[in-house]
Amino acid sequence: MHDVRVNDEALPAWRQRTATEHRWPVALAILLALGLQLPLPDKLNFLPSWLLPGLTTLLVVLVVAVNPGRVGRYERLERSIGLVVAALVSFGNAVNGVQLVRHILDGSLGDQAGPLLSNGASVYVTNIIVFSLWYWEFDRGGPAVRASGVREYPDFLFPQMSSPELAPRDWEPRYLDYLYLSFTNATAFSPTDVMPLRTWAKLAMLAQSVISLLIVVLVVARAVNVLH
Numbered sequence: 001m002h003d004v005r006v007n008d009e010a011l012p013a014w015r016q017r018t019a020t021e022h023r024w025p026v027a028l029a030i031l032l033a034l035g036l037q038l039p040l041p042d043k044l045n046f047l048p049s050w051l052l053p054g055l056t057t058l059l060v061v062l063v064v065a066v067n068p069g070r071v072g073r074y075e076r077l078e079r080s081i082g083l084v085v086a087a088l089v090s091f092g093n094a095v096n097g098v099q100l101v102r103h104i105l106d107g108s109l110g111d112q113a114g115p116l117l118s119n120g121a122s123v124y125v126t127n128i129i130v131f132s133l134w135y136w137e138f139d140r141g142g143p144a145v146r147a148s149g150v151r152e153y154p155d156f157l158f159p160q161m162s163s164p165e166l167a168p169r170d171w172e173p174r175y176l177d178y179l180y181l182s183f184t185n186a187t188a189f190s191p192t193d194v195m196p197l198r199t200w201a202k203l204a205m206l207a208q209s210v211i212s213l214l215i216v217v218l219v220v221a222r223a224v225n226v227l228h
Contacts, residue, residue, distance in 0.1 A: 012164045014154075014172035020072040020147040023064065025175045026082075026136070030060055033089050033129040036122040037096065044099040044119065052092040059085050072144035079142055086133040093126045097215065104218050113223040120219030124186070124212065131208045132182035136175050138200065146172070155198040156181065186212040 034053040063081045071078060100123055104116075136143065140151035158177060160167035177194075184192040189209040196202040 012161070012167075012172070013170045014146070014161065015149055015152075017149040018147050018170075018172060020070045020143055021174045023067070023069065023071055025179075026071075026133070027060055027064055029129050029132065029175070029179065030056065030085060030089060033093070033126045036126045037092055040096055040119055040122060041115075043103060044096045052088055056085055056088045056092075059088070072147060079137075079144065082133075082137060082142075086130070086137060089126070089133065090130045093123060093130050097123050097127065097211065101214065101218055104222050116219060116223050120215055120223075124215050124219075127208070127211055127215070128182045128186045129179070131185070131204065132175070132179040134204060135181055135201070136178040139173070139178070143175075153197070155196070155201045157195040157197055159193050182208065185209060189213050 034056055037053055059081055063078055063085075067078060100119060135156065139155045140146045145151060154161060156173070158173055160171050164171075181194045184194070185205050185208055189212060191205060196205050
C-alpha cells in the first residue's frame with residue numbers, strides 16, 4: 001500500500017486534507033433502507049420484522065447523538081458503529097432477498113403481481129443502498145481517511161479524477177457519488193462512468209450486479225407469468 005500525505009494546493013481536493021462530509025445523507029439513506037424493510041411480509045423474515053430495523057435505528061441514533069455534524073470527529077467509534085450498521089442492513093436485506101427468491105421458486109409467493117413487484121422493488125432498492133454504504137465505507141479507507149488525503153491511489157476512479165478540468169477544484173467524492181455508483185451498477189449490471197480499480201471493488205460490483213440481475217429476472221418473470 002502506498003500512502004502519502006498530500007498538502008500541495010495545486011492538487012485536486014481529493015488528494016488533499018479537507019473537511020469531512022456531513023453525516024445526514026448517509027443517515028437518511030439508512031433510514032430509507034430500514035423503512036423499505038418494514039412493510040415486507042413476515043414470510044420474507046425468519047426473525048421478528050422489527051428486530052433488525054429497531055437495532056439498526058438505535059445505532060444510527062447513537063452515532064448521530066455522538067457526532068451530529070461531520071463524519072470523523074470520533075473516527076474509530078463512528079467507523080465501528082458505521083460498519084456494524086452496514087452489516088446489519090446488509091444481513092437483513094440478504095435474508096429478505098434469499099427468502100424472496102426461495103418463495104418465488106417454490107411458488108409460495110407471487111400469486112398477485114402488484115405485491116410481488118412491490119416486495120421485489122423494496123429488496124432491489126435496499127440492495128442499492130447497502131452496496132453504496134460499503135463503497136463509501138471502504139474506498140480509500142473510508143470517509144475520514146479520504147478527507148485526510150493520505151491515500152494516493154483510489155479504489156474507484158470517478159470521471160472528475162481523470163478529467164479534473166471538468167469539475168470544481170474543491171470536488172471530491174461524497175456519499176451521493178457512491179449512491180449513484182451503486183444505482184448505475186445495479187441497473188446496468190456493469191460499471192458505467194465510475195471504474196473499479198482494486199480487486200475488492202471489482203468483486204463487490206460483480207456481486208451487486210449478480211444479485212440485482214437475479215432479483216429483476218425472477219421477479220419480473222414471475223409477475224409476467226401471473227399477469228398472463
